[in-house]
Amino acid sequence: MANTFNLFKQETAENNSKWQGAPKLRPKNGTTVVDILGDYSWTASPKGARKDIPEINFEEYELDLSSLITSALYKLRGGIENVTAFSSEMNTIIDKITKLDSAKGTNVKPIEDTLKSASSNELNPYAGMYAASPTGWTYRAPYLEELNQGINNQWGDDQGNTFNSAGGAALKGIMDTVENYVNTVNLANITAPGSYAEKVKFFNPGTSSSYSVRFPLLNTLDYNDIVKNWELCYLLTYQNLPNRRSVNLLDPPAIYRVTIPGIRQSPVSYISNLSIQHVGNIRNVEINGMMKPIPEAYMVNITFQDLLLNSRNLFKYALDGQQVVATIAPSKAANPVVSFVTPIRTP
Numbered sequence: 001m002a003n004t005f006n007l008f009k010q011e012t013a014e015n016n017s018k019w020q021g022a023p024k025l026r027p028k029n030g031t032t033v034v035d036i037l038g039d040y041s042w043t044a045s046p047k048g049a050r051k052d053i054p055e056i057n058f059e060e061y062e063l064d065l066s067s068l069i070t071s072a073l074y075k076l077r078g079g080i081e082n083v084t085a086f087s088s089e090m091n092t093i094i095d096k097i098t099k100l101d102s103a104k105g106t107n108v109k110p111i112e113d114t115l116k117s118a119s120s121n122e123l124n125p126y127a128g129m130y131a132a133s134p135t136g137w138t139y140r141a142p143y144l145e146e147l148n149q150g151i152n153n154q155w156g157d158d159q160g161n162t163f164n165s166a167g168g169a170a171l172k173g174i175m176d177t178v179e180n181y182v183n184t185v186n187l188a189n190i191t192a193p194g195s196y197a198e199k200v201k202f203f204n205p206g207t208s209s210s211y212s213v214r215f216p217l218l219n220t221l222d223y224n225d226i227v228k229n230w231e232l233c234y235l236l237t238y239q240n241l242p243n244r245r246s247v248n249l250l251d252p253p254a255i256y257r258v259t260i261p262g263i264r265q266s267p268v269s270y271i272s273n274l275s276i277q278h279v280g281n282i283r284n285v286e287i288n289g290m291m292k293p294i295p296e297a298y299m300v301n302i303t304f305q306d307l308l309l310n311s312r313n314l315f316k317y318a319l320d321g322q323q324v325v326a327t328i329a330p331s332k333a334a335n336p337v338v339s340f341v342t343p344i345r346t347p
Helices: 067-079 086-103 109-119 166-189 223-239
Strands: 008-011 024-027 032-035 055-063 130-142 153-156 202-205 210-218 255-260 264-287 290-306
Touching: 024 130, 024 223, 130 210, 130 223, 210 223, 210 264, 223 264, 223 290
Parallel strands: 032 130
Antiparallel strands: 008 024, 055 130, 055 255, 153 202, 210 290, 255 264, 264 290
C-alpha cells in the first residue's frame, strides 16, 4: 500500500501521460502555502507573537519549454523591438514559426502561446523569458538575515556590450578602424617617456544577486512537529533535484519567484545551495511506517541565485510593492501572468 503523507501526494505518469521519470510531488489540496513562519516550530515563541517577524516568500515553478527555445524567442523580440509596426511584424513571425513546426508534426502550442504572450506585453522588458507553470507550492519563511541590499557594478572596455544589428556591427568596425589609426599616429610620440590616452568606459553589468535565508526546525516540542519538519525537508530537497525522464531527457529542478516584503523581489531565481544539517542528538523515529534518523533540530540554509540582473525596474518593489513577473504559463496565454501583481501574503 502506498504511503500517505500529510503535506504532499505523489503523482506519476499513470495519472498524467506527459509526466515521466520520478513522481511529481503535488500539494494534497491543489495549492498549498507552506507557512514555515506561522505554523512550524522554528522558535519556541507562541504563534501569535510572530506577526511582526520579517518574512521571505518563494513561489515554485516548473519549466514548460526548453530554455533554448525561450532564449531564441526573447532575442527575437529584442531584435524587432525597434520595428515601428511591432504587432504586425510579431504576428507574421508567429505564423511562420508555428506553420514550420506544424509541418514537422510537433506540438507548437507552448511556442505559439509564449510568442503571443510576450508580444502582448511589450511594455514589460522581462516578458516571456521563461515559460513555466506553478507547481502549487508556495513557501513563507522567517527572514532574519543581515543583508539588505548588495550591488556589483563595473565600468570598463566594451566586451560586455552587445551589438545586435548589422548597423551596430558596422559601428563597432568603424570604432576599431579609428583606434588603429590613432595608435599608428601615436608612433610619433614613441620617444616620449610615456604615452597614454584616456578611453571612454562602458557600463558592464555585474553578476546577478544571491542571498540566503537560514532557520531551524525544532523536533523536541511535539511528535507532529517531527513529521511536519521531515516532510518539509524532504520536499525542499526533492524539488531541487533534476528528474531523469529518459536516456536523453533530464528536467531541471524547480525555479522560484521570490519576494522579501520591503526589501527586494526576484521574478526568476533558483536555489543554488540547499543545506539541511542535523543539530543535537539523533534518534530513530518511525514516520509513515519507516524509521528515520531525527535530530533535536534541523538547520536549514537556502541560497537563492537570481536569473535576472537587478535593476530599477525590479527594485521599485521596495517602494510600492509592485512585482514584475517574467514567467509565462503557455496554458494560460489568453490571460498571461506577465503583469504587475500583488505580493504573496497570507492572512
